[in-house]
Amino acid sequence: MSIALIDYGAGNLHSVHNALIKAGARDVVLAADGEVVRRAERIVLPGVGAFRACRDGLYSLPGVVEAMGEAVQARGVPFLGICVGMQLLADEGEEFGSHDGLGWVPGSVCRIEPADANIKVPHMGWNDVTPATPHPLIVPGEAYFLHSYHFAATDPAHVLATTDHGGPIVAAVGRDTIVGVQYHPEKSQSYGLSFLSRFLEWRP
Amino acid sequence: MTVRVRVIPCLDVANGRVVKGVNFVDLADAGDPVEQARLYDSMGADELCFLDITASHEDRGTILDIVKRTAEVCFMPVTVGGGVRSAEDARALLLAGADKVAVNSAAVARPEVVADIADRFGSQCVVASVDARRVAEGRWEIFTHGGRRATGIDALEHAARLAQLGAGELLVTSMDGDGTKQGYDLALTRAIADAVSVPVIASGGVGTLDHLVEGVREGHASAVLAASIFHFGQHTIAEAHAALSEAGIAVRHPVTSQPN
Secondary structure, eight states: HHHHOOOSSSSSSSHHHHHHTTTTEEEEEEEOOHHHHHSSSSSEEEESSHHHHHHHHHTTTTTTHHHHHHHHHOOOOOOEEEHHHHTTTTEETTTTEEEEOOSOOOOOEEEEESSSSOOOOEEEEEEEEESSSSOOOOOSSSEEEESEEEEEEEEEEGGEEEEEESSSEEEEEEEETEEEEEOGGGSSSHHHHHHHHHHHOOOO | OOOOOOOOOOOOTTTTTTEEEETTTTEEEEOOOHHHHHHHHHOSOOOOOEEETTTGSSSSSHHHHHHHHHHHHSSSEEEEEESSOOOHHHHHHHHHHHHHEEEEEHHHHTTTHEEEEEEEHHHOOOOOOEEEEETTTTHHHHHHHHEEEEEEEEHHOOOOOOOOOOOSEEEEETTTTTTTTTTTOOOOOHHHHHHOOSSSSEEEOOEEEEEEEEHHHHHHHHHHEHHHHHHHHOOOOOHHHHHHHHTOOOOOOOOOOOOO
């Protein structure tokens, strides 16, 4: 079973690759063009850093965004976005100006602005994953977060899990065959590896 | 609950081997970095830090190879510091599998290097080192070259500037305390942690588990870094988590396993 790992130069590409293999994936293909994505049976979109840089990197790959959309919408291919890869699912991101996202999960990506000045930003470290909506991939546990912007979902039904950092922060979103996680499963030791195993076995 | 205080073992690496210096001078070999990293991963360390202490005058390829091999077997965040002088140096480490890079001397000579890296790869991956010595009551100065060379730069001003330039985190090391096992410089750590909005890692001088607790409770650190208390088997990561937890500090409860 081929898993397309979208390769637009994201910093966590190799870590996600290593973790997918460790979680049991056999056929992970780095995908930088639409053709590879069209053949994939699962798609993983990594991402770290700024929304805009990731967005521009992703859209610079020939045919990839179109092929991802077709795979998810027409073929129901399971799709996983990680960190900024999750944030790209939103309608728009507000880091360094406003930029369009994929618009697959309605919402926007805004800076974390805690009311309490003692709450540090970036939100950096291990924190709870608290399920909000029952979903086969999401179980309670502790995962590693590293971000200054968060996903504000328009429809609460798309929030699969939350965490708490000076107030609730969306930890996972999803609809249909799409899941996005703010945390880094590739850096969350056994919790993260079992999450990836569940994604690999997921038959939505 | 909120984000957990992180326990970070730090491996000083020279010539591709783990070493731990007392005040950065008297080096004693303590093993292979990748094996040690794997051990800490299995013990449930919250993060790992590699400091390439001889990077300024030796081949960069050695640390890149260590990082790459570590990323293949460890599934926790890894910070790599030592000899990072430019966004290109940072890029090489990030592509090799580092999650964050720590910028040290280069950020003293040219603080803008922090902005260069943050602009290209995001603030979340830039850890700026603040290596300081106490020069008077309530006053600390930045030192370079393993604490041997004074710079005349005020540590608190430097820390605030690094955060403002885009550092996502500050690694605050007391060069007075480093290797002494007398505990962190709590006043230094607290002065910086209270002045910046980004997380601060306390570093330098841990000799007991109580020192870790003090670093958070009195130093206001978001993470505690230590080396020799872990490397020489004095304490496990689980014991560090337990000591913090007993003091009422939120830590995670990792599922630990045998190294694989």
